[in-house]
Amino acid sequence: MSLTSSEAAAALAARATAVIPGGVNSGQRRVPGLEELVVTATSGSTFTDADGRVFTDYHAAFGPPLLGHNDPDVDAAAARAAGLMGVGVTPVEIELAERLVDAVPSLEKVLLTTTGSEATFHALRLARTVTGRRHVLKFQGCYHGWHDSVALNVISPAERVGGKDPLSQGILPEVLDATIVCPFNDAAAVERALETYDVAAIILEPIPHNIGTVLPQPGFLERLRELASKHGTVLVFDEVITGFRHGLGGYQAIAGVTPDLTTLGKAMANGWPVSALGGRANLMDLFSTTPGQPAFFAGTFNGHPATTAAALATIDKLGREPVHEHVFALGERARSGLRELFSRLDVPAVVTGFGSVFVTYFLEGPVER
Structure with missing residues (x-):
């Protein structure tokens, strides 16, 4: 084009x-x-x-404006709160944290950041702090941001699947060596890795939407939960895309699998720049926001009142109006229409998706990893 x-x-x-x-x-x-x-x-x-x-x-700015660009209620809430920035905490930060804890099953406490990459960065730093371990495990096709521990093996050429495929030069070899990459939906590979390496965290998109839509096979997420608990490894769900887009509780509420930590962003504030990291209180309390604790956490714009108010207004509207029913219906309409079109034209293609997300893979057979 x-x-x-x-x-x-x-x-x-x-x-x-x-x-x-x-x-x-x-x-x-x-x-x-x-x-x-x-x-x-x-x-x-x-x-x-x-x-x-x-x-x-159709691209929707990489996914945040679930309510549409420039939702008037969200933007008005942000404008009203914009002047509150300062030292300490604001009422909107407190209320948003309470709403997030109420909505997302894994959240007992939560901290606000600005981007999804920051949230996943702090999740892995916290996991290494808690466990004292070096390695993290991610999955081929999952994207967790720009930082070096996870900036590899997203959309890889076939010859690099199974090896290390960094997204950038400048990543230290020892950082790449500390990241283990497993095929998505392959619990046996995860089990072997946990038995071989000192793994601090397993991090994944519960649905890898950064490569379209690869749905977790029945029992896969449950098995990851079991393996993480068995090996004392922190299980992190990166719900920066799936959170709020698929439901107020994220995909974890749909799947019935509760991770130790969760990252959120994108649709959380309908395009305003805010993200969150939350999880078990005994983990989250190790951040340096609690005096004397060892995991450093800071950021000038963390919990900015304008973006925090935008998130509150977004969550209010998602809970008050049938937004998810509407966008899920639109997603199914797009998928069914594309399937009919490709069938009529005899084009080999797999159309898949979840909720409002739809994607076409121009190949034959199911897409499982």
Whole structure:
């Protein structure tokens, strides 16, 4: 796909490239053929480019605006709270933490961060603090952010599956050596790894949506819970995508499997930059936010009142209105329509998804890992 832009829009894109490396502030925002895309407005399910063209936003900005871009209730709540930033804690932080603990089964205490990567970073730091162990275990196809312990083996070429496939240069070899990669849905491989290495944490997306949708096979999440408990390993569910998008309690509430720690973000505040890490109180109390505790935790914008208020307003609306029923129906409509289309055209393809998420794999047979 390519997008032809006017001279004025192309000039805007050129200005960006002149002062921003590559013209974008995240490598994932640079899409081949859309190098001159400059977004000037968003509303509901659409965005508008610099040439005034309105597009339906199936991408949804990597997933956060579950209520649609610029939900008026969410944005108004953020605006009202914006001036509260300071020392100490604010009422909106307290209320959001209470709401998160009420909603998500694994959460007894919670801390707020700004990005999903920060939340998973602190989850692994905490797991290493608790266990005194070095290794972490992730799964092929799961993405947990930009930090070195997990920045590997997401969308890997076939020849690198089964080995180490870092997303970036500059990652220390000893960091890569401390990360174990197992196939998703392969509990036997996890068991072998736990018997071989000193594993501090198992971290996973309960549904690896960063590679589309690979559903956990029956019993897989339950077996991970059993293995983690047996080996004294911290089980971390990265629900930055699945949390709130699939339900207020995240996928763990749907699956009935409770991890030790959970990370949340994206749909939690409908596009405002906030994330969270929560879990068992005896683990969370080891962060340095409790005086004298060993796991350092800090951040200037952690619990920012505007983003915290946006999260509260989002959760209120998700609980008050039939949002999930609506977006689940839209997701099924998209999946069934695509299946019918590919069948009619005799195109080999697997259409899958969960809830509002839909994806097409142009191959034959089930996608299990």
